[in-house]
Amino acid sequence: MSGVTRARTVLPARFDGRWRAEMDDYVIALAWSPDGALLAAASVSGTIRVFDAQAGSVSATLPGHAMGTNALDWHPDSTRLASIGQDGKAIVWDAKMGERLHVLQVGASWGERALWSAKGDLLATAAGKIVRLWNGQGEQVREFTDHASTVTDMAWKPGTDQLAVGAYGGAVIWKADSEQAVRRLTWQGSTLRLCWSRDGSVLTAGQQDSSIIFWDARKPEPSMMWGYATKVRELAWDRFSKYLATGGSETIVIWKFGGKGPEGTKPIQLVGHEDLLTALAFQHKGSVLASSAQDGTVLAWLPGKRDDPLGGLRGLGSVSHVVWSPDDRFLAIGDDQGAVVVAHFAQT
Amino acid sequence: MLQTTDTRVPVTVLTGFLGSGKTTLLNRILTEQHGKRIAVIENEFGEVGIDHELVIGADEEVFEMNNGCICCTVRGDLIRILGNLMKRRDKFDYIMIETTGLADPGPVAQTFYMDAEIERFLRLDGIVTVVDAKHIWEHIDDSDEAKEQVAFADVILLNKTDLVAPEDLERLEARLHHMNAAAKIYHTQNAVVDMDRVLNVGGFNLDRAMEVDPKFMEPEYPFEWSGVYNLQPGAYTWVMGEGPDPAMQVALLPLVGTEDAARAALIERAVLTFSDEKRELTGGGALTPGETLTQLNLNVSGETHFTVGIAHAGLYTLFTEHHPDEFGAALFHDETRLEAAHTREYKPDHEHDEEVTSVGITVPGDLDGDKLNRWLSQLLRTQGQDIFRMKGVLSIRGEAERFVFQGVHMLFDGRPDRPWGSELRHNALIFIGRNLDRAALNESFRACLA
Numbered sequence: 001m002s003g004v005t006r007a008r009t010v011l012p013a014r015f016d017g018r019w020r021a022e023m024d025d026y027v028i029a030l031a032w033s034p035d036g037a038l039l040a041a042a043s044v045s046g047t048i049r050v051f052d053a054q055a056g057s058v059s060a061t062l063p064g065h066a067m068g069t070n071a072l073d074w075h076p077d078s079t080r081l082a083s084i085g086q087d088g089k090a091i092v093w094d095a096k097m098g099e100r101l102h103v104l105q106v107g108a109s110w111g112e113r114a115l116w117s118a119k120g121d122l123l124a125t126a127a128g129k130i131v132r133l134w135n136g137q138g139e140q141v142r143e144f145t146d147h148a149s150t151v152t153d154m155a156w157k158p159g160t161d162q163l164a165v166g167a168y169g170g171a172v173i174w175k176a177d178s179e180q181a182v183r184r185l186t187w188q189g190s191t192l193r194l195c196w197s198r199d200g201s202v203l204t205a206g207q208q209d210s211s212i213i214f215w216d217a218r219k220p221e222p223s224m225m226w227g228y229a230t231k232v233r234e235l236a237w238d239r240f241s242k243y244l245a246t247g248g249s250e251t252i253v254i255w256k257f258g259g260k261g262p263e264g265t266k267p268i269q270l271v272g273h274e275d276l277l278t279a280l281a282f283q284h285k286g287s288v289l290a291s292s293a294q295d296g297t298v299l300a301w302l303p304g305k306r307d308d309p310l311g312g313l314r315g316l317g318s319v320s321h322v323v324w325s326p327d328d329r330f331l332a333i334g335d336d337q338g339a340v341v342v343a344h345f346a347q348t
Numbered sequence: 349m350l351q352t353t354d355t356r357v358p359v360t361v362l363t364g365f366l367g368s369g370k371t372t373l374l375n376r377i378l379t380e381q382h383g384k385r386i387a388v389i390e391n392e393f394g395e396v397g398i399d400h401e402l403v404i405g406a407d408e409e410v411f412e413m414n415n416g417c418i419c420c421t422v423r424g425d426l427i428r429i430l431g432n433l434m435k436r437r438d439k440f441d442y443i444m445i446e447t448t449g450l451a452d453p454g455p456v457a458q459t460f461y462m463d464a465e466i467e468r469f470l471r472l473d474g475i476v477t478v479v480d481a482k483h484i485w486e487h488i489d490d491s492d493e494a495k496e497q498v499a500f501a502d503v504i505l506l507n508k509t510d511l512v513a514p515e516d517l518e519r520l521e522a523r524l525h526h527m528n529a530a531a532k533i534y535h536t537q538n539a540v541v542d543m544d545r546v547l548n549v550g551g552f553n554l555d556r557a558m559e560v561d562p563k564f565m566e567p568e569y570p571f572e573w574s575g576v577y578n579l580q581p582g583a584y585t586w587v588m589g590e591g592p593d594p595a596m597q598v599a600l601l602p603l604v605g606t607e608d609a610a611r612a613a614l615i616e617r618a619v620l621t622f623s624d625e626k627r628e629l630t631g632g633g634a635l636t637p638g639e640t641l642t643q644l645n646l647n648v649s650g651e652t653h654f655t656v657g658i659a660h661a662g663l664y665t666l667f668t669e670h671h672p673d674e675f676g677a678a679l680f681h682d683e684t685r686l687e688a689a690h691t692r693e694y695k696p697d698h699e700h701d702e703e704v705t706s707v708g709i710t711v712p713g714d715l716d717g718d719k720l721n722r723w724l725s726q727l728l729r730t731q732g733q734d735i736f737r738m739k740g741v742l743s744i745r746g747e748a749e750r751f752v753f754q755g756v757h758m759l760f761d762g763r764p765d766r767p768w769g770s771e772l773r774h775n776a777l778i779f780i781g782r783n784l785d786r787a788a789l790n791e792s793f794r795a796c797l798a
Binding site for chain 2: 070086
């Protein structure tokens with residue numbers, strides 16, 4: 001059983017640490033249940049823990065995946081939790097009972113992503129070049145294999161049954177009810193992360209070659225933004241689909257969409273972290289951006305309004321995840337030493 | 349970055365064709381290093397499985413980048429797998445990457461320089477290429493992958509040496525050395541080799557950039573053949589027929605000792621002898637053992653005989669400017685034709701004008717820093733694609749320290765090293781690549797001298 005302690009806050013911050021727990025290894029996935037009652041965390045070596053989000057107590061420990069767990073995703077019912085890992089399986093758990101509901105063969109040994117559709121009627125899994133869609137009974141309903149390399153990320157287009165799949169060579173958009181791709185967004189380069197704008201009009205891709213690209217439904221050609229220090233895996237859109245926050249260096253670079261931008265415009269640059277960024281997250285309904293870095297800091301920002309941080313947390317290991325609670329009042333943080341911290345964010 | 353405080357996990361890349369003995373070597377490493385935590389990344393369609401708990405399967409996924417720059421080409425599968433391994437609390441002591449025989453080592457090596465996350469935690473220690481001494485001939489002429497694997501290697505294991513004749517082995521070694529003069533070549537059977545010859549070799553370590561002996565960087569010999577004869581005191585005859593030239597230069601040197609070092613020393617002496625003034629000899633003349641260069645002038649037609657008087661029993665090595673077969677030449681005692689106990693060719697067969705070669709440059713003196721920069725950037729821009737590896741030490745005017753560098757394709761890694769002190773300031777560098785123009789490289793480099 002993990003010990004539960006108070007998180008340490010050093011900055012005069014608007015973050016108030018509520019609880020802290022320890023996983024057995026690097027926190028590779030961290031996810032709030034949609035009702036905000038539970039927080040699930042997975043360690044790189046495999047273990048999954050489900051925490052009571054208020055108290056920090058462990059409500060279930062799931063064995064996860066041999067060789068390591070890679071990703072988690074909650075069903076909209078806040079009961080079913082999907083996990084995927086390096087044993088070639090995705091597992092749908094009853095997170096409250098700690099039981100396996102379905103064990104799915106994902107098609108290759110390295111399972112990278114498992115994602116529920118918005119309605120929760122479909123679970124998408126990615127392993128190697130294979131993407132499979134499963135129904136609520138754990139039956140495979142479709143398989144997409146026409147990808148140029150191992151799939152690196154997937155993202156459901158908000159409010160639709162369209163799934164964007166990223167790999168080397170760009171992204172492919174599939175539709176649940178068709179074997180034909182809706183669109184192939186080709187780009188020579190390796191896509192690492194995909195992120196839809198909240199309104200679904202822009203698909204953004206963080207690239208291995210220190211750039212980002214985006215396909216804007218209103219424009220005929222994709223655009224590329226380059227000049228990042230390293231590969232870009234940190235992408236976050238704000239609730240108005242106006243700001244795209246990107247990592248890829250120590251500085252947060254925010255592109256403003258709308259009007260003639262972002263092409264040819266100068267982005268907002270937020271300086272505060274002293275090492276490479278590791279995660280970015282905008283609030284669901286608010287405008288606060290949370291950021292984290294390898295230097296063990298977490299900062300909160302109000303892009304477009306202030307260039308200095310609103311507050312922050314220090315003293316963690318290299319932070320791997322920052323995730324807002326569904327009501328935006330809490331921030332969950334995971335680090336490379338296995339710490340899981342939940343902090344209250346007080347808006348003043 | 350200070351190399352002395354480098355705590356990054358070393359990675360060795362094992363390359364070689366199917367059946368070369370790569371997996372045997374890997375199993376040997378895992379057995380002999382059993383106290384260490386070693387992760388193995390192996391192609392999912394690998395030849396023979398290995399018995400090890402930490403094996404991760406990989407598809408060889410080469411990612412080119414949008415800018416089309418070859419140096420940005422990396423291995424996506426390795427970035428994903430290595431990135432995951434580095435997150436784990438139970439760190440590894442060592443990582444072995446086994447590639448298929450069809451893998452290009454370039455993107456593998458570049459992965460360690462083109463990804464900040466990988467570079468932070470891991471260091472590429474070396475590329476070890478296992479060569480099947482018997483079957484390599486089936487690939488070496490027409491397989492780009494085989495050539496690249498030889499060219500990129502820090503260490504070449506000439507394996508299965510028990511299956512080939514010694515002269516074939518020497519011919520092969522000479523050829524591989526011609527392609528990659530910087531690699532250490534070891535002869536093995538069943539991939540038996542000392543671990544410290546394949547692990548922690550520091551092939552990409554700047555501190556060891558100049559362990560390459562410049563003497564061995566220039567595999568250009570003034571002779572094409574040598575033969576070792578075991579001779580008793582007496583009179584012998586060197587008989588030559590008509591050949592492509594009206595004369596041939598030779599030197600007959602006594603060989604003391606049979607170990608590799610003695611042979612290497614003898615070759616050095618032969619090279620020096622061939623740079624001496626030559627003594628001309630016509631038919632019937634006496635060829636005497638010793639460090640004298642002799643030009644044998646042939647009769648206009650028919651055979652030409654030269655006498656060879658031997659006073660002391662022992663091993664003698666005859667170095668010839670051309671291959672004796674071109675003149676139907678041989679050594680006779682009485683009426684008996686003598687075969688050399690041991691022969692070696694110093695130039696690969698003429699029809700193999702190697703596409704992949706090493707070019708070594710050794711020049712004393714100081715370089716002009718600006719000229720050097722311009723030369724290097726121009727060179728990497730125009731020929732970076734064809735330069736697989738490079739390394740060396742440079743003497744730059746006004747700088748007290750030696751400048752050491754190494755590189756892969758267009759990726760250049762260099763820094764000042766220790767002071768020259770009393771050592772003669774000089775430049776020694778080597779390029780290994782495809783279609784390299786030795787003369788042009790030498791000339792353009794010399795133009796950078798201050």
